[in-house]
Amino acid sequence: MNGALGPEYMVVLGVFASMIAVMVSRQRTIAAYWAALAAVVAAGIWTAALWSSPALPISLYAQGVRVDLFSLAIDGLVLLASAGALLVGWNDARYGADFPALVLLALLGMMVLGLANNFLVLFLGIELLSLPLYVLAASGGYAESREAGLKYLLLGAFSSGILLFGLALLYGASGTMVLTQLANSSLILPLAGAGLALTVVGLVFKLGIIPFHMWVPDVYEGSPLPVTTFMAFGTKVGAAAILLRFLFYGFSVAVGWWEPALGYLAVLTMVAGNLLALAQKDMKRLLAYSGIANAGYLLVGISAHNQAGARAMLFYLLVYGLAVLAAFSVFTMVARERNSVSLNDLTGLARRSPWLTAFLAVAMLSLAGIPLTGGFVGKFYLLQAALDANEPGLAIGLVVGAMIGLAAYVRPLQRAFQGGDGTSEAPVRWPVAGAVVVVIAVLGTIGLGVYPAPIVHIVNHSAAFDWLR
C-alpha cells in the first residue's frame, strides 16, 4: 500500500471527525469546520509528499485505482477547491451543521474520480461526488435552494442512469472493466460505439457541456454561495479528470469515434456559453454560464488529444478555479445576508471598497483571458494544444468564445467603477476566512500570469501520456 491512498484516507477521517464534532456539541459548531480544514490540509501535505515517490504509478485493487502524478495533480486541485469552499462558507449560520462533512464527502468523490481506472470506481466516484452535492444545493433552506437541490437530483440521477447504461454496454462489448485494458481488448463495434456515446454523454453532463447544460444555471443560482463556489470549481475538476482518463486511457486507439464529436461540442459550448453569459444580470448566473463556457475550453484540451492538450487542461483548471474562488468570495462579501448579487449591487463598488473591486477585476480579467493573469496563460496553452493537433477550428472557436466572454466579464467591472446611487455607501465588511481565500486566489492568478513556469513544469510532469504526440 505504502500510503498511496493516504490523501483519501485523511479526507475520510476528516468526514468522521467533523461529524463527531457536530454530534458531540449537538449543534452547529466551528470545531466541525476546523476538523474539515485540518483534514484537507493534511491530505494536501500527503499529496505533496507522494509527488516525488519513486513507486509511482501505483495500481491497486486489481487495477481498480491508479495513483499517478495525474491523480495527485487532481487531488491538489480538488483540495484547493474544497478548502476555498469551506473558507467562503466559514461557520456561516445559514447552512446546516453538516456543511463541512458534506463538502468533504463530495471532495472524496472528486479524488476517487482522479484515480479511477475501472468502470465501477468511476461510477462510485460520480455518485460519491453527486449525492452530497444534491444535499448541499438544497441546504440553503429557502425555496430556490430546495428547488435547485431537487432539480439537480432529478437531472443528476437521469444522467447517472445514462452513464451506467453506457458503462454496462461497454463492459458487454469488451469484457473488461479496466480502462487501461480497454484499448487492447477486441471491441464488439456497434455495442461499444453506443456504450462510448452514452458514457461520454453522462460525463459531459457533469461537466456542463452544451447541450447537456440545462441544470447548471438554475442549480448555481439557487444553491448557497459557498456551495456554488465548490460546484463551479470542484465538480469541474472531477468531471474533466475522469473524462480525460476515460478517453485517453480507454479510447486512445478509436479516436475517430469521439474526437470530432467532442471538438464540435467544445466549439458550440464556448461560443453559446459566452453568448448566454452576455445576457445575465445575476452574478451567479453569469458565472454559471461562464462555467459552461469554461467547460468548453477544457474540452478543447481533451479533444485536441495530445500531451499538450492534457497539460493545458490541467493548467486551465487551476487558473479557472482560482478566478472562480476570487470572484465568488468577493460576491459572498458583497451579498452578505442575501444569497445573490445582481449587476446593480455592484454599482459604485469601487468607491465603497476599492481593494475588493481590484480583486474582482483581477478575477474577471483572468476569466476574460487578459495577459499578466493566469487566464491568459491558460488560454495560450490551450491554443498551442489545439494548433499542435492541427485543429485550427478549435483555436478559432476558442478565441471567438473568449471575445464574446470578454464583453460579459467587463460589464460588472464597468458597473463597479461607475458612480454609486448613494444608497449604500458603507464599505463592504471582510470576514477573515473569505479575505484569506480572495487574497490567495488573486495572488495566485497574478502569479500564474506573470511567472507560470513552475506550474507549467508541474503539469508537464503530471500529464505524461507518453503514447500521444
Add this chain to the structure above:
Amino acid sequence: MFLVWLLAVPLAGAIATLLASAKGAKVVAAITSFVALVGYAGLLFVNRAGVNWPWISAWGVRFHLEADGLGLFLLGLNAVLFVVAILASSEEMGRVYYFWLLLLEFSVAGLFAAVDLFVFYVFWEVLLIPVFFLLTQWSGARGKAAALKWLIMNLVGSFFLLVGIVAVAVIHHQNGGAFTFEISALSGMTLPAGAATWLFVAFLVAFWIKAPLWPLHGWMPDAYGESPAPVTALISGVLSKAGIYGILRVMMPLFLPQFRQFQLVLLILAAIGLLYGALAALRQNDMKMVTAYGSLSHMAMMALGIFSLTEVGILGTTYYMVAHGLMVGGLFIVLGLLESRTGTRTIQDMAGLNKSAPRLAAYFLFFVLGALGLPGLPGFVGEYMIIQGLIQSQVVFAVVAGFVLVVAAWYMLRVFQAVMQGPAKGSAIRDLLARQVAWLVPLAGLVVFIGLWPAGITSHAAPSLYHVTHFLAGKGGGQ
C-alpha cells in the same frame, strides 16, 4: 539595463501613486515619468543593451527586450509624451487616474522593446486595460460606450493575432525548428501556402484596428472625442503607433512574400483611408474631431509608406511615426488647453482668440503647421520620404498622397483661422500659464530638432530594417 529602467520605473511609480495622497498623486506621477525620461536618456547615450531572460522555458518563451533602431525612438516618444501628458493633467483626477497612466507607460514601453512574440502580445493586450478604465471613468457622457467599443474592437483583433502567433510558432516547430517565439528566429520561415494568407490577415487585422486604419477605425471617433485631452494625446500620439510598429516589427520579417502578393490591395485600402480621413476632417465642426480624422489620414500615410515596400518609404514611416506622435500629441494637448478655457470644441462658437491668448495661438499654429507638413518641421520630412517611396513603386498613390497634403493644409488651417483669427467673439480667455509654457517649449523644441535633423532617427532605423530592405532590393536575404 536602462531598458529595464524604462519598464520598472513606471510600474513602481504606478504602485506609488496608489499609496500617495489624492493631491500628491500627480507629483508622484510627474516625478516617475521624469525619472523614466532620464532612463531613456541613459538608454540613448550610455548603454543600449537589451535583456534576454528565460520566462517560460517549457514553451521557449524568453523575456527578450531590445532597443534597436525601430523601437528606440518610439520608446523616446513614449517617455516624452507621458511626461507632457501627466503635467497637462489636472490634480483633481485622483490617484487612480495616474495609476492607469503609469501602467500604460509601462505596457507601451514593453511593447516597443519586445522582440519575442509572446512578450509582444502580453504588452499588446495589457495596454488595452488602462485605456479602458481611463475611458470608463474620466471621460465624457458617452465614455462608457467608447470604452467598451475600444476594448472589444481591439480585442477582436488581438485574439486573432494570438491565434496567428501560436500558429506561427507551432508551424515553425512542426517544420523541425525549435519551439520559440523569437521574431528573429521565426523570420523568413516558409509557411504552408494555405495557411500563409490566413495568418497574414489575422496579424494584419489586429494591427489595422489598433492604428486605426480605414475601414476598421470604428472605435476612434468615440474614444478620441470622449477622452480627456492628455489621454487623447497619448492614444493618438503613442498608442496608434503600436499598430504601424507592429506591422514593421512583426509582420515584415514574417510575411514579406504576402506583402508582395497583396501590395496593390493594401495600397488601395490605405489610399482610401488617406482620402477618407482628410475629407472627413474637412467636414467636422468639432476641432478635436478635425484633428482626430486628420490623424486617421496620417496613419494611412504611414501605412502607405510601408506598403510601398521600398527602403525609403519604410524609413519614412519609421521616422514619421515619431514625428507625428510628438506633433499630434502636442496638438491634442493644446486643444485641451483651449477647450478648458472656452468650454466648447465647436469651431463656429469661437473666433479671434489670438487677441486675448497670443501665446496659446502661437503654439496652436506651430503644431497645426507641423501636422500639415510644413517644410522644416518633421511632418514634411516623413511625408516626403513616403511619397518618394511611392513614386518608386506605384506612382498613382504618390499623386493621391500629394493631393491629400493639400487637403491637410486646408482642414488644419480652416480650424486655426476660424478659432484664432477674425474678430473676437465671446469673452476673452486666459493665456497660457508660465508652468504650461514650461513643458510646451521643450516639446516644440524637440519637434523642431528632429525636423531639422531627421538623419538622427533614420540613420539608426536603417540598420534595423536591413534585413527587410535587403530582401526587397532582391539581393537575397530571406532564408
